[in-house]
Structures are given as structure tokens and as C-alpha cells.
Amino acid sequence: MTGKPTRTPARPNSGHPAATQETPFCQTDAFGQHLFAVCEGVDAGTALSMAASMMRTAHGLLASELSGDDGPDAAAWLIDAAAAIVDAVNHPGGQL
Numbered sequence: 001m002t003g004k005p006t007r008t009p010a011r012p013n014s015g016h017p018a019a020t021q022e023t024p025f026c027q028t029d030a031f032g033q034h035l036f037a038v039c040e041g042v043d044a045g046t047a048l049s050m051a052a053s054m055m056r057t058a059h060g061l062l063a064s065e066l067s068g069d070d071g072p073d074a075a076a077w078l079i080d081a082a083a084a085i086v087d088a089v090n091h092p093g094g095q096l
Contacts, residue, residue, distance in 0.1 A: 018044035021091040025084035026077070036081070038088040051085040054078045 020042040024034035038047070058078040061071045 020088035023088035
């Protein structure tokens with residue numbers, strides 16, 4: 001055994017780094033406008049790292065008895081935002 005991985009994940013190579021596309025999330029107003037969105041062009045690795053951090057925070061809020069009545073709502077917002085980040089990275093034509 002050489003200590004090298006035996007298999008590397010396949011990645012499309014278009015010459016461009018993987019990045020997010022704009023992806024709105026959370027509720028809309030009466031006109032269908034979103035207040036929050038994942039920005040376009042963020043490095044995929046950075047975006048996914050942030051999504052993982054948000055999921056850990058949401059988990060901590062849900063597991064904590066100290067979070068009070070607002071904990072589940074805050075966790076739900078974090079989960080929605082993290083899911084939007086993953087969707088923004090995993091867009092059609094995305095290059096993860």
C-alpha cells in the first residue's frame with residue numbers, strides 16, 4: 001500500500017471553479033419577492049463549509065434545552081438557509 005487514495009472522485013473539468021448560483025430562500029412577501037438569497041459566484045467549498053456550520057448550529061439549537069421557544073424557529077431558518085446553499089452549489093450544470 002502506498003498510502004495514496006485508490007480512487008479520486010470524478011469532477012467535470014470545464015476550466016472554471018465550482019461556484020454557487022443565486023438561490024432565494026425563506027418566505028416571500030405578497031409580491032413573491034424573497035428577502036434572502038445565496039449570492040452567485042461563491043466558491044463551492046466555502047459555501048458548503050458554511051452550510052455544514054449552519055447545520056451544526058441548528059442541531060445544537062434543537063438539542064439544547066436552553067434555546068427556549070425561539071430555538072426551533074431559529075434552527076428551521078438555519079436549515080432552510082443551509083439547504084439553499086447546497087441547492088446553489090448543486091445547480092444544474094454545477095461542477096462539484
